[in-house]
Amino acid sequence: MDYEVTIVGAGPSGIFAALTLADLGIGPVLLLELGKNLDQRERKHANGMLCGWGGAGAYSDGKLTLSPEVGGFLGEFLEAESLNQLLQKSDKIWVDHGAPKLVFGESSPKLEDLADRARLADLELIPSRIRHIGTENCLTVLDRLQKSIVEKVEIRTECRVENLLSENGQITGVKLASGENIYSRFVIAAPGRSGAGWMKKEAETLGLKTRASPVDIGVRVELPAPVLKEITDTIYESKLIYYTKTFDDKVRTFCMNPYGEVVIEKSSEILTVNGHSYAGRKSENTNFAILVSSAFTEPFDDPIAYGFYIARLANLLGKGPIIQRLGDLLAGRRSTQERINRCLTRPTLPEATPGDLSFVFPFRHMQSIIEMLEALEKLAPGVYSRHTLLYGVEVKFYSNRIDLSPELETQVKNLFAIGDGAGITRGLIQASASGIVAAEAISNRLNS
């Protein structure tokens, strides 16, 4: 064996696995990352945005969602109490490396009042406690995490893992794109969402059972910050769920950014929208996503292809993301630059092309988005204004879910799969917590 443990991917899940192994005295450990090191990452390239030290976390909004109901499915593997302790452990590591001490969304009479009013509007408010690192501070925190392990863990960036190697149902190591084979007693696969295609292919080769996750498709909504001030001051990020009258589809708000900015997300094939906010810099608007979840059964079972198709349609019509005033959408006309110029909400993403989102979304999605906005209007008057801006499309793809044991081990012995790439997490806290679970399981096994 060259290494005791080899980790594929240096996103939050891989980093926390490495950190935990180092703390537990396990070694030698090798951490492999196909992207560049932090100081050489370039956000404007699709690969640089998601790959490199820190993974997708590097340019994320840095919201640490501390509630177990949000950001992943670790609750399916752990008892509630153990999960709570694990999330606290993971949170403490983030704080020790520079995440702010302030937590938003602590339970309060104001929060309860908001939840009651949401209920009257047919909305369910999922309370969630949040710590906000802010986009500009994520790099500093991730750099500190690297400094904590660089002496104890061998890190190789710009090093792509081509294949996982196994023999007789047991992992034996990895094969690098350079052709080099690395032999290792344990392997932790942590390739994130950007490595979902690779993970799916490797799972097929190894005969691992997987299942498709739904795709979430929708718009990013932007409006003047005072419209949502009461909500964002009380809980910072409100997770609101609504079941539509017409289709009974589940629609949710996602990633709320008070005083934030709408941004373009580039992948190698599509341009979509996202949002973030800085801890220091403030715009006059708040943005959030409204997402409709779509799952398929048979004969079609490829939600990722479906999401790509819709995003490509928006790109075809708008040469990139499209922006439309809600008033124009409801009046059945496209937005033009002149109409956007007259809009009372000033867009924070002026590069988006004024257009007509009704040409992009299937009726089912468009109707669901409009019904959600109507419901939100009851909770926060002003949401359903003619001047509310809609950007499309926002798509959330999730990796296939891999069948895992409670220790996050696959059916191949000593191969663990963690984080967003295993389809079990969707955010920084749960991704990093999954790294701790796998590392502790390996340590326990070695010690016994």
Ligand SMILES: Cc1cc2nc3c(=O)[nH]c(=O)nc-3n(C[C@H](O)[C@H](O)[C@H](O)COP(=O)(O)OP(=O)(O)OC[C@H]3O[C@@H](n4cnc5c(N)ncnc54)[C@H](O)[C@@H]3O)c2cc1C
């Ligand atoms: C724009 C944006 C904003 C976000 N904002 C938030 C937020 O505010 N709060 C929150 O909780 N979450 C947020 N997220 C999600 C969060 O970033 C992810 O949930 C988290 O990074 C997942 O961690 P991970 O380690 O599983 O995967 P990743 O962070 O994706 O890391 C995986 C790493 O593995 C590497 N890799 C893949 N395949 C290979 C291979 N074959 N060989 C070697 N290396 C490989 C990749 O290059 C990548 O660096 C955001 C995501 C994005 C894109």
